[in-house]
Amino acid sequence: MSKKEKNIIEDNNISGVSGSSGKRRENSRHQRNVHLAVMCAIFSIIVILGTAYIVLHSISDKEKLREAGIAAFKAGSYNEAITDFNESLSRKEWFTEKMDIDTKLYLAASYMRCGEYLSAYNIYNEFIISKNPTSLSKESLQKMSDLAFALDSIKSGDISEVSVEKLKSELERGNTSVYLFLGLCYQQMEQYDEMLSSFNSYIDTYGINTYIAYQMSSYYLGKGDLDNAVTYINKGLSCGDDLYKDKVLFNDIVVSETKLDYANALTKATTLINEYPENETYQKEYDFLYSRINMNDEPVHTKSEDE
Secondary structure: OOHHHHHHHHHHHHHHHHHHHHHHHHHHHHHHHHHHHHHHHHHHHHHHHHHHHHHHHHHHHHHHHHHHHHHHHHOOOHHHHHHHHHHHHHOOOOOOHHHHHHHHHHHHHHHHHOOOHHHHHHHHHHHHHOOOOOOOOHHHHHHHHHHHHHHHHOOOOOOOHHHHHHHHHHHHOOOOOHHHHHHHHHHHOOOHHHHHHHHHHHHHHHOOOHHHHHHHHHHHHHHOOHHHHHHHHHHHHOOOOOOOHHHHHHHHHHHHHHOOOHHHHHHHHHHHHHHOOOOHHHHHHHHHHHHHHOOOOOOOOOHHHHO
């Protein structure tokens, strides 16, 4: 074998060894990359599952507080509801913006029902200014804001003829929203004819809300004028405002009860306590009506039993 041939064979052997070594390094590098990718995938899954657990656990707690607040609201425990709603809102979590908006509306309603009108006004005004959509239209929010502001303005009960004259002067300048303030002032002053006139003027201009429907129907119930009471009850129930809807529904039950239509009254009371199961006033009314419908005609004691 020539020297040239030997050199060629040696070169081929060296090349083979070098190539084999390169392949081994490449395979080793590939295995390391696969191992690293698997580890990264496992780590990512752990992080995602851990995050999901934390988020879901937090949201669940947030929802529980909100649900407790709704239950307290429907039971008429408005201060308790306020505490629960505020606690729920304080839990800042992802993907809960829509729920928080609805919770705030419940919070505003709770403030209204326990007389903290300025706090309610601030929430309604916040939604009016912001672009966040709510279950209430901007028009409804404005009505609630106006009502909260009006109720807060006369909360002290220090109403005088001077303040009424100032409101009338404002009305003469074209501010027709003053009708609401005037109606509330006249209500406080027990000047009911003027109250009716002011509230009706407000309704003609801006439409009715459940607060006015409740007050007007209550007035006519007190007067024994059931026809007018029903008129305002029906207007209140169809206005799309739920703030004092339960009170309007209760007045509707009272109308049927006053007419001695206990069956119809019981049907309405059943609907009301299904919505407000923990409210003691509504439950007592239901129990009374149920007893009227299901009176036991059989005497408790019979003559034969006594003998």
